[in-house]
Amino acid sequence: MVEQRFDAIVVGAGPSGNAAAYTLAKEGLNVLQLERGEYAGSKNVQGAILYSDALEKLIPSFREDAPLERHVIEQRLWMLDDASYTGMHYRSEEFNEEKPNRYTIIRAQFDKWFSQKVRDAGATVLYETTVKELIRNTSGKVIGVQTDREDGAVMADVVILAEGVNGLVGQRSGLRDELKPDTVALAVKEMHFLPRDVIESRFNLKGDEGVVIEAMGSVTLGMTGTAFLYTNEESISVGIGCLVSDFKETGAKPYELLERFKSHPAIAPLLAGSEVKEYAAHLIPEGGYNAIPSLFGDGWLMVGDAGHFVNAVHREGSNLAMTTGRVAAETVVRLHRMRKEMTKANLAEYQERLEKTFVLKDMRKYRKIPAFLHGNKETLFGLYPRLLSKAAQTWFRVDGLDKKAKEKAIVSSFRQARTLRGMIGDAFKLARAWR
């Protein structure tokens, strides 16, 4: 093991850990980053969409060499029942800009690239090293980590926990609680390979343009969850995720749910003839603001998924991860330069800085959404998508019925299924949770 004392140790080499280690190393701090996988990304799973803004703040020139797949020019939001989709699509030529706003990426490849940047910036990165627990001094301050290597203790002024959603090190060191089944989603996904010209013709794309589909409805069998399909350069990422508590309650098998989504009449033709090259599963923190654990203490900070930083409504996570990693590192850099101790009181600056960013503003804005979605799952993920499909079909089918009668049939189908009072109540609850 490295026999050295470091200014900072970063646990984990995902987006938050890499953002933190990169920022610290670039500012001249002596940084050790520990990653349990054989390479950065080997344990990481994401859809995946990269939001440029958060990465631009770290590496403005990332587009020159980062492994980007396609820039997103079209977003499709679909409500599904078993036979149909009702959708909203937004596609704009303005997304074909010099510096595109979002890209599809393949996470393992992206993380490898990011990790190389961290090493180039001067950090020491050790792979194949699992952190077992934190080391504290007699007064309880975190002063290092215990790894599974021989003589595996390493010391540092501060430890940044970027260990991901499971957060075992934080849990076992008493910094946070175990995740609750209703605050975390289990997602499964597959990588489907197709020639790029096939993808381009199926999605009406040219060059590196890409399409993103987010779907909800009967595909989750009434559970709180969403499905997705993202176009990469020569592959399609397709997946589905639902709350762990709902899986537990229904006994649905995740891989059967994925097969069901893949065989949906709106999805199957998009995947036809593809070659599957990987099947992955991962947890997503979906508890929102109220599920965020303590983020700092004597000698430690928590960032990324470990800190429950996911905006479930907007399907954002990696940008929150990179931003929290960067802001945590900037806090440490400032304290280091002022020769201040990494005490809980001083590290509180991390949270104060985060309050001023979109991260905590957005998390707070949607703090009531997780409970709203979970508490109304049958209505939101089952009933409304079905009613919407039925209404659309009544409206578009030409069958001799007059239009006024059609309107009546649509209105009465909603009133029968949900009552006027029920619908107003749902709208009111949503508005209140959304504010």
Place this chain on the structure above:
Amino acid sequence: MSTETDSVKVEEKLYYNRYVVDAGRPHVKVRPHEVPSQALLALTKICPAGCYALNDKGQVEVTPDGCMECGTCRIVCADTHDIEWNYPRGGFGVLFKFG
């Protein structure tokens, strides 16, 4: 939905993946039991890698070779303490090529 999707075999999906199995040192263990708890039984369905199965005595067993280290089983059994779950030793376990 259809019988076709019901017959999906998770083993065939795991076959796509790369693993470095830490032979003889499983990172997930089931606590010995006579009768499984509801939470433990749920793992035979919820585990996305199908690592959990009932043996002929009606007890739940785990074979974590195909584990994708998602952590779902640990969370489901957090209250009943049926599972001991650790990160695999550094370098072992699943190796996502795409992730």
